[in-house]
Amino acid sequence: MKLLIDIGNTCLKWASAQQGQLSPQQRITHHGRDVMPSLAEHWHALPIPEQGVFISSVAHPLYVQQIRDFCQQQWQCEPVLIRSTAQFGQIRSAYPQPERLGVDRWLALIGAWFVLEGRSCCVVDCGTAITLDVLTSDGQHQGGLILPGIGKMHQILAQDTHALGQYHRDPPPLSPDSPLLANHSQHAIQLGIYYAVIGLIEHVTAAYSADPLQLILTGGAATLLRSALPTHCHYWPDLVLQGLLKASELQ
Numbered sequence: 050m051k052l053l054i055d056i057g058n059t060c061l062k063w064a065s066a067q068q069g070q071l072s073p074q075q076r077i078t079h080h081g082r083d084v085m086p087s088l089a090e091h092w093h094a095l096p097i098p099e100q101g102v103f104i105s106s107v108a109h110p111l112y113v114q115q116i117r118d119f120c121q122q123q124w125q126c127e128p129v130l131i132r133s134t135a136q137f138g139q140i141r142s143a144y145p146q147p148e149r150l151g152v153d154r155w156l157a158l159i160g161a162w163f164v165l166e167g168r169s170c171c172v173v174d175c176g177t178a179i180t181l182d183v184l185t186s187d188g189q190h191q192g193g194l195i196l197p198g199i200g201k202m203h204q205i206l207a208q209d210t211h212a213l214g215q216y217h218r219d220p221p222p223l224s225p226d227s228p229l230l231a232n233h234s235q236h237a238i239q240l241g242i243y244y245a246v247i248g249l250i251e252h253v254t255a256a257y258s259a260d261p262l263q264l265i266l267t268g269g270a271a272t273l274l275r276s277a278l279p280t281h282c283h284y285w286p287d288l289v290l291q292g293l294l295k296a297s298e299l300q
């Protein structure tokens with residue numbers, strides 16, 4: 050068994066893999082606290098990951114260190130930290146400094162490439178930040194975009210305006226029946242944020258109409274947008290872990 054762990058800026062996600070198959074992804078919110086008591090609770094009953102522990106992280110190194118300590122104590126093993134590289138098989142990074150591309154973005158592209166068998170795609174990861182990346186069928190990463198996540202957009206607006214401070218709470222998901230325009234502040238904020246993200250996706254995918262992109266949504270907040278996106282949009286919540294599994298096979 051392999052243990053695969055992805056650490057984002059809000060949540061830590063993991064799954065085990067056996068014979069190339071991932072178990073269902075699990076997650077905990079870490080947010081600046083000691084995650085080990087909670088992880089120890091989840092992980093104490095796991096079989097020994099005799100094929101290794103693999104970590105990807107875009108969060109503070111403290112989290113990786115805590116997991117390293119846990120792996121040494123619990124299983125006497127040293128986890129492998131996976132980083133972004135210039136190339137993985139046929140996939141080539143658009144970044145001239147490839148190590149600067151968030152490893153979650155890089156792994157999501159690797160995951161998408163294998164699941165879609167090399168078809169051109171646009172990966173949208175709705176996490177703490179939203180990232181959008183395009184990978185074409187020649188394996189070239191075309192580059193990407195980064196913007197605040199749905200939660201962050203709500204937070205900033207509530208924090209920096211006098212009148213909207215009271216409207217920061219968990220928004221309901223967007224639905225196919227949602228109106229275009231709102232007549233209530235709470236609703237106006239929610240729809241404004243959702244349509245900003247959808248508009249961005251449409252703007253980018255429209256530029257590739259000659260080589261249509263498979264659209265893939267991932268990340269914790271993807272569920273909020275999903276049902277209002279076209280039906281051909283894939284929703285793969287464990288895409289980063291799928292990429293991490295592929296990357297682990299080359300270690």
Ligand SMILES: Nc1ncnc2c1ncn2[C@@H]1O[C@H](COP(=O)(O)OP(=O)(O)O)[C@@H](O)[C@H]1O
Pocket residue numbers: 056057058059060061175176177178198200201267268269270271272273
């Ligand atoms: N079930 C959910 N419904 C709505 N939002 C969620 C849900 N789970 C997580 N989120 C939001 O998704 C974000 C975390 O998603 P995740 O992809 O794990 O992010 P990260 O990789 O940045 O840690 C947070 O902003 C959180 O508020």
Ligand SMILES: CC(C)(COP(=O)(O)O)[C@@H](O)C(=O)NCCC(=O)O
Pocket residue numbers: 057058059107149150151152153154174176177178179180195198
């Ligand atoms: C853009 C991100 C902050 C997204 O992180 P997340 O929302 O998944 O926690 C992360 O991928 C990152 O730190 N990237 C490095 C910068 C870059 O990709 O250009």
Ligand SMILES: [K+]
Pocket residue numbers: 057153174176268289
């Ligand atoms: K992420």
